[in-house]
Amino acid sequence: MPAEDRDRDKKLEDILRLIELCRTVQSSSVNPFEVDIREKLLVLKKYIPDWGLIDVMLKDSEAMQQLVAIVKLQSQWITHRASALYIDPLLLELKIQLISREELAESLAKCWHPIAQLDQLTARGLEKAFVYWRELVPFGERYKYQFGSFGQQTTTIGLEELESLSIFTKEEFETRLNAIAKELSEKSDGREIDYRGFINGKDPEETALRGYLVAFVVTEGRATIRTDPLTEQIFISTIQGEPGEETKSVAIVVR
Amino acid sequence: MSEPQPPAAPAPTEGASERAALDRKTRRAFQVLILQRGRNPGVKGWEMRRYLGKDYKKVLEVLSDDLKPLGLEVHQVPGPEGTDDSTRFLLRFRDAPTLAEAETAGFRIDDLAVLAASIALINSKQGRISRKELETFLKGKFPRWRIDYSVDRYVKRGYLDVDDKELMRIGWRTRAEVDERSLMTLILAQGTKGDK
Numbered sequence: 001m002p003a004e005d006r007d008r009d010k011k012l013e014d015i016l017r018l019i020e021l022c023r024t025v026q027s028s029s030v031n032p033f034e035v036d037i038r039e040k041l042l043v044l045k046k047y048i049p050d051w052g053l054i055d056v057m058l059k060d061s062e063a064m065q066q067l068v069a070i071v072k073l074q075s076q077w078i079t080h081r082a083s084a085l086y087i088d089p090l091l092l093e094l095k096i097q098l099i100s101r102e103e104l105a106e107s108l109a110k111c112w113h114p115i116a117q118l119d120q121l122t123a124r125g126l127e128k129a130f131v132y133w134r135e136l137v138p139f140g141e142r143y144k145y146q147f148g149s150f151g152q153q154t155t156t157i158g159l160e161e162l163e164s165l166s167i168f169t170k171e172e173f174e175t176r177l178n179a180i181a182k183e184l185s186e187k188s189d190g191r192e193i194d195y196r197g198f199i200n201g202k203d204p205e206e207t208a209l210r211g212y213l214v215a216f217v218v219t220e221g222r223a224t225i226r227t228d229p230l231t232e233q234i235f236i237s238t239i240q241g242e243p244g245e246e247t248k249s250v251a252i253v254v255r
Numbered sequence: 256m257s258e259p260q261p262p263a264a265p266a267p268t269e270g271a272s273e274r275a276a277l278d279r280k281t282r283r284a285f286q287v288l289i290l291q292r293g294r295n296p297g298v299k300g301w302e303m304r305r306y307l308g309k310d311y312k313k314v315l316e317v318l319s320d321d322l323k324p325l326g327l328e329v330h331q332v333p334g335p336e337g338t339d340d341s342t343r344f345l346l347r348f349r350d351a352p353t354l355a356e357a358e359t360a361g362f363r364i365d366d367l368a369v370l371a372a373s374i375a376l377i378n379s380k381q382g383r384i385s386r387k388e389l390e391t392f393l394k395g396k397f398p399r400w401r402i403d404y405s406v407d408r409y410v411k412r413g414y415l416d417v418d419d420k421e422l423m424r425i426g427w428r429t430r431a432e433v434d435e436r437s438l439m440t441l442i443l444a445q446g447t448k449g450d451k
Contacts, residue, residue: 027420029380029388080381087439089379095443096372097395102354103445105367108374109354111437115428116327116346117296118289 011047012056015063018043022066025073032073040067180213181222185238195225195234199254211254225250280307280314281321288318288329288346295413295427297332297345304340315344326350332431345431369397369405370414375442377415377425378435386421 018040025032044063051057096104163170187193199210214236217223226235227250234252287298287306303311319329328349334341352360357367376392377384386406393402406423409415413428429435 027385027422029384077381087375087379087443089376092375092379092439092442093392095445096375096392099442099445101365101368101396104371104442105357105364106354107438107441107445108367108371108433109357110351110441111434112351112357113328113330113347113349113432113434114352114360115296115432116289116348117291120291122291 008050011050012059014043015047015056015059018063019059019066022063022070026066026069032070032077035067035070037067037071037074177213177216180210181217181238184214184217184223184236188237190238192226192235192237195236195252198236208254211252225252277314277317281318283307284311284314284318284329285322285346288344295343297343297431299334299340300338300342300344301340303344312339322346323349330431332427343427343431347432365397365401366405366408369393369402370409371438371442372396373406373409373415373423374425374429374433374435375439377423378439383422383424386417386423389423 021035024030025035040063044060044067048060051060163173184198187198195214199207199214201207201210214223218225218236221239223236223238226237227233228235284303284307287303292298298306300311303315307314315329315331322328326349327346330345330347332343332345334343354364354367358364372393373389376389380388390402390406393406397405406415410417410426413426414432415429416424416426418424425435
């Protein structure tokens with residue numbers, strides 16, 4: 001590359017670097033006086049006779065525009081610094097870190113004067129609501145692409161169905177039912193015990209199975225369930241003799 | 256002989272009619288200020304002149320005095336051009352609420368603390384700070400999720416302003432509702448009262 005081209009590239013690089021510097025200062029809280037305007041203007045003045053291409057000239061004018069923005073920032077910086085709002089940032093940062101959140105909130109509350117205004121439905125708001133409602137995709141369609149179809153709805157499953165699915169056989173079910181009724185009788189010993197503790201198995205599947213079996217034991221009148229209205233704790237106990245007349249169906253979520 | 260005429264009602268004096276006109280304008284000013292007109296609360300100076308006439312500032316002063324027993328005042332926020340026309344007038348609480356009252360308005364103590372720290376820091380940094388810088392600073396005092404939630408909420412409500420370069424500034428609502436100078440003083444004074 002000839003020396004002349006290299007020199008021109010270097011000058012263009014200087015201009016681009018200047019534009020970047022100005023942009024960085026504008027997009028952060030850096031002191032705008034970090035940019036030496038006089039020096040940068042002299043650089044631009046020195047380079048300008050070398051520019052022949054329109055694109056480079058445009059870059060030069062962009063650099064000039066950025067310098068003007070920095071001068072504007074410098075003016076704002078001086079105005080702010082001269083105002084009573086100026087406090088050394090380091091001192092303030094330290095103070096904020098030292099005081100508690102309550103003290104910070106209290107400081108704000110003490111000089112806060114909320115705006116008093118009536119909120120009302122405006123014609124613009126009504127139009128916005130109408131457009132939103134008109135363009136709202138039906139709920140069934142909304143998450144279709146995200147989650148696919150919703151599958152089958154939750155339903156109840158009966159013993160016959162479980163037998164047909166080969167999960168239980170009639171004999172096995174009876175044996176398990178008797179076993180869990182016996183276990184309940186032994187554990188409760190005539191007293192109330194915690195329902196969730198009793199049905200808890202080694203894994204969620206076993207817990208669900210024990211819950212299912214206990215539901216049959218209760219339905220057959222061999223045990224009863226009581227929920228404490230205050231703590232919402234569920235108790236189970238065996239029933240000696242005939243069950244009472246006051247029976248009702250309850251649904252319990254098994255996790 | 257003619258019948259005696261009933262005494263005529265006294266003609267209203269000039270002062271009374273002036274007073275009545277002022278009362279009418281004060282009522283109008285209150286209605287204009289209390290009703291939400293656009294997206295942001297408040298009414299600009301040129302609108303006030305249109306509704307109340309050229310002496311609108313005097314009417315607003317009277318209204319502000321009348322609202323004193325209700326704990327309200329007419330507050331003016333200078334516009335970007337600094338002219339009377341661009342000045343925004345709004346109704347606001349004359350006295351600051353207690354911390355407990357602020358909480359009932361849906362602001363948790365942590366939320367208020369985030370806002371207080373943000374306003375103070377932005378003001379100390381010449382009125383602008385990058386969002387990243389603000390969040391890094393706040394991270395030293397608040398959990399990350401709280402910062403994201405609160406900053407977004409305050410931007411949405413107009414307490415903070417963020418531009419396309421992610422540069423945070425004080426929002427119009429802070430200018431209207433918060434006495435920033437007092438806030439800075441109070442923060443600096445916190446903790447010194449109990450110092451031994």
